[in-house]
Amino acid sequence: xxxxxxxxxxxxxxxxxxxxxxxxxxxxxxxxxxxxxxxxxxxxxxxxxxxxxxxxxxxxxxxxxxxxxxxxxxxxxxxxxxxxxxxxxxxxxxxxxxxxxxxxxxxxxxxxxxxxxxxxxxxxxxxxxxxxxxxxxxxxxxxxxxxxxxxxxxxxxxxxxxxxxxxxxxxxxxxxxxxxxxxxxxxxxxxxxxxxxxxxxxxxxxxxxxxxxxxxxxxxxxxxxxxxxxxxxxxxxxxxxxxxxxxxxxxxxxxxxxxxxxxxxxxxxxxxxxxxxxxxxxxxxxxxxxxxxxxxxxxxxxxxxxxxxxxxxxxxxxxxxxxxxxxxxxxxxx
Numbered sequence: 001x002x003x004x005x006x007x008x009x010x011x012x013x014x015x016x017x018x019x020x021x022x023x024x025x026x027x028x029x030x031x032x033x034x035x036x037x038x039x040x041x042x043x044x045x046x047x048x049x050x051x052x053x054x055x056x057x058x059x060x061x062x063x064x065x066x067x068x069x070x071x072x073x074x075x076x077x078x079x080x081x082x083x084x085x086x087x088x089x090x091x092x093x094x095x096x097x098x099x100x101x102x103x104x105x106x107x108x109x110x111x112x113x114x115x116x117x118x119x120x121x122x123x124x125x126x127x128x129x130x131x132x133x134x135x136x137x138x139x140x141x142x143x144x145x146x147x148x149x150x151x152x153x154x155x156x157x158x159x160x161x162x163x164x165x166x167x168x169x170x171x172x173x174x175x176x177x178x179x180x181x182x183x184x185x186x187x188x189x190x191x192x193x194x195x196x197x198x199x200x201x202x203x204x205x206x207x208x209x210x211x212x213x214x215x216x217x218x219x220x221x222x223x224x225x226x227x228x229x230x231x232x233x234x235x236x237x238x239x240x241x242x243x244x245x246x247x248x249x250x251x252x253x254x255x256x257x258x259x260x261x262x263x264x265x266x267x268x269x270x271x272x273x274x275x276x277x278x279x280x281x282x283x284x285x286x287x288x289x290x291x292x293x294x295x296x297x298x299x300x301x302x303x304x305x306x307x308x309x310x311x312x313x314x315x316x317x318x319x320x321x322x323x324x325x326x327x328x329x330x331x332x333x334x
């Protein structure tokens with residue numbers, strides 16, 4: 001499926017404007033939905049594979065790719081009914097469920113199994129990375145309270161380190177300036193997403209390990225929809241989840257060069273070799289889900305993390321059934 005290449009890709013998470021990739025011209029039997037992704041990122045490659053390989057078209061679904069530039073903006077668009085289905089962090093569902101909004105949302109499928117950021121250092125890694133070796137080091141992190149910041153803290157704590165005392169985490173550098181600051185030596189280590197990791201390696205720095213691997217499987221980005229939309233359009237939701245399931249299965253096995261070819265129209269500023277390297281890095285780290293199912297244990301672990309970081313009150317813990325609609329998981333593999 002050929003898509004108009006109108007997206008101007010900005011490396012990593014630095015995109016600053018709303019961007020759109022038009023959906024293919026729809027046939028009469030195709031349902032056009034409103035969709036929004038939190039940002040446009042290589043971390044979400046299975047989504048673009050689902051479009052590029054025609055899996056949504058097979059399910060009679062078409063949509064434009066619109067980047068909302070933040071889970072808060074995506075959630076607002078979803079609740080206002082200007083968006084039907086969205087890709088965002090699973091914590092948004094929890095915040096809405098425990099908030100005052102009369103509209104509630106549910107997770108309908110998972111895309112990423114854990115944090116997709118990678119720890120990068122100035123020297124090559126030797127053997128399996130020891131997170132305990134970060135004691136006394138400076139780490140370039142993310143905004144406090146953000147998902148990558150929480151996962152970094154969790155990785156450090158699992159290694160027996162106190163993030164507030166044993167390391168210095170730098171959180172006040174704006175996203176567009178992070179790579180330049182790190183290359184100039186502002187910190188000993190930093191966490192970055194692709195394709196920034198590949199860019200940093202090309203500039204003489206070294207990826208050490210994946211943050212998510214150290215933390216474990218806690219769904220990081222999921223597809224969400226309002227309860228009323230799910231009830232009124234179950235066939236569309238089922239088709240959407242089925243398309244994602246096909247993409248997750250394909251990208252788990254396909255040669256990275258083939259995946260890079262599919263991804264290139266969505267990332268025209270990234271070369272095929274770098275795209276293939278990104279695919280291999282993500283797949284080796286196990287950050288992409290192989291099925292869209294979201295497990296109760298993952299939601300429990302997410303809530304524990306949010307409560308530990310003071311972002312969710314202990315008394316407001318939400319049951320799995322009030323966060324996830326699992327009814328489409330089994331249908332997606334039929």
